[in-house]
Amino acid sequence: MNTSAWIDSLIGAKQVAAVPIMTHPGIELLGLQVRDAVMDGQRHFEAIEALNKRFPQSAACTVIMDLTVEAEAFGAELHVTENEVPSVVGRLVSSYEEVCALQVPSLDAARVPEYLKANRLAASRIAKPVFAGCIGPYSLAGRLYDMTEIMMAIYTEPETVEALLEKCTAFILSYCRALKDCGVAGVIIAEPAAGLLPDEDCRRYSSVYVRRIIEAVQDDTFAVILHNCGNAGHCTGAMVATGAKGYHFGNRIDMLDALRDCPADTLVMGNLDPVGIFKNATPEQVETATRELLERAAGYPNFVISTGCDTPPEIPMANIEAFYRAVDAFNAKR
Numbered sequence: 001m002n003t004s005a006w007i008d009s010l011i012g013a014k015q016v017a018a019v020p021i022m023t024h025p026g027i028e029l030l031g032l033q034v035r036d037a038v039m040d041g042q043r044h045f046e047a048i049e050a051l052n053k054r055f056p057q058s059a060a061c062t063v064i065m066d067l068t069v070e071a072e073a074f075g076a077e078l079h080v081t082e083n084e085v086p087s088v089v090g091r092l093v094s095s096y097e098e099v100c101a102l103q104v105p106s107l108d109a110a111r112v113p114e115y116l117k118a119n120r121l122a123a124s125r126i127a128k129p130v131f132a133g134c135i136g137p138y139s140l141a142g143r144l145y146d147m148t149e150i151m152m153a154i155y156t157e158p159e160t161v162e163a164l165l166e167k168c169t170a171f172i173l174s175y176c177r178a179l180k181d182c183g184v185a186g187v188i189i190a191e192p193a194a195g196l197l198p199d200e201d202c203r204r205y206s207s208v209y210v211r212r213i214i215e216a217v218q219d220d221t222f223a224v225i226l227h228n229c230g231n232a233g234h235c236t237g238a239m240v241a242t243g244a245k246g247y248h249f250g251n252r253i254d255m256l257d258a259l260r261d262c263p264a265d266t267l268v269m270g271n272l273d274p275v276g277i278f279k280n281a282t283p284e285q286v287e288t289a290t291r292e293l294l295e296r297a298a299g300y301p302n303f304v305i306s307t308g309c310d311t312p313p314e315i316p317m318a319n320i321e322a323f324y325r326a327v328d329a330f331n332a333k334r
Contacts, residue, residue: 003185004220006129007245007267010059011302015331016294017059018324019131019269020278020307021188021227021248024064025315026051033082034313038066041117048122048130054317057324060129063118065190065227065310067135070171071143073109074102083313091146096160102144104170107178120182129185131225134175136191137209140168147193154197154205161205169209176217176224186223188248189213192309194238195230195252202238210242218245225267229309236261251276251308255293259300268300271308272323278307278315283322290326 010017026047027037037044044064052061068086072078077089093099107116115132122130135143141164142150153161172189179187194206214224226239229250236258239247246267249258255271262268272278277289290305297303305327 001129001185002220003129003223004245006185007223010267010304011265013301014334016297016327016334017304018306018327019058019060019062019304020272020311020323021062021065021274021309022058022307022311022315022320023047023051023062024311024313025317025320026054028313029054034084035080035082038064038080038086039111039114041114041121044114044118045121045125048118049126052126052128055320055324057327058128059304060131060185061122061126062131062188062310063115063122063133065133065188066115067139067143067190067192069111069115070135070140070168070175073105073112073171074144075105076144088143091149092144093164094145094149096157096163099145099160099164099167102164102167104167104174107174112175116178116182119179119184123183123185132179132182132184132187134172134179134187134189136189136194136206136226137165137168137172137213138197138206139191139193140172141165142193144168147196151196154201165205165209169212173213173216176213180217180222184222186225186245187217188225188227189244190227192228192230192250195228195232195235195250197235199235199238202235203241207238207241210244214243218243225269227309233257233261246304248306249308255297255303259297259303262302264300264302266302267304268302269304269306271306274307274309274311278311278319278323281319283316283318286319286322287326290323291330294327294330
């Protein structure tokens with residue numbers, strides 16, 4: 001598909017598009033556990049498909065935002081439970097020498113083939129744009145080196161961090177090229193750890209590398225959407241410097257600030273709290289929060305209402321219904 005034309009159509013439409021980053025409810029619709037979907041590309045696809053059939057109002061589909069796939073491919077140890085997204089355990093590398101010895105993995109490593117399978121099936125069988133997901137270079141480096149340690153290392157031994165970022169970028173670029181070959185409309189690059197950095201450091205240790213990936217894969221058929229739920233507004237400039245076609249924000253930022261700071265010809269997406277609103281609020285509260293955000297952002301044609309991050313497991317279906325009900329009611333008045 002022509003993803004650039006699709007983006008232009010969203011910006012030019014009177015109605016506001018809704019694209020929540022949401023897959024877990026589809027897993028639950030199938031009576032499965034998170035572990036089933038993150039380990040098996042067929043089941044992962046079936047969860048995406050089931051959610052799309054239940055809630056066809058979304059303008060696009062997304063895969064699970066699993067930020068351990070790439071780290072595991074490098075050899076990181078994971079903690080895996082039945083109904084939670086896996087997490088990285090411990091450090092894989094802790095010195096310049098270990099970073100230099102680290103091998104950039106192939107696309108056959110760990111669960112990468114299963115995620116490629118899920119994306120390929122979704123792109124070929126779902127009649128709307130499908131957005132893949134992957135981790136950003138700095139966030140991946142933090143999982144391999146330890147997040148606290150890398151925050152100190154950028155000041156004490158930046159050459160180590162930069163060497164690691166080179167290898168992380170090489171793998172992510174290879175992965176994004178493979179995702180593009182799957183036929184998806186684009187990829188959401190999740191770089192939440194970069195939100196812990198001031199703008200200048202975010203540019204040096206994240207944006208430069210993300211931009212390299214974008215310049216290599218982004219075109220009219222494949223869009224990159226940069227997600228940074230750690231950004232409270234202090235590093236939006238660093239995000240925009242990557243040249244992505246879309247920017248996705250978490251609930252730490254005022255959405256109007258994000259909209260003012262992003263180019264008008266890019267999608268600006270967010271930012272309802274996935275836990276505080278979607279999981280823990282009542283349907284009435286979800287509907288109110290959705291309506292209020294839509295009304296506040298009404299002056300920005302490039303706004304796409306979304307969750308602030310991937311929604312966790314066990315979101316009440318009534319809350320998802322309330323979200324779409326509010327979107328439909330808002331659009332009916334435009």
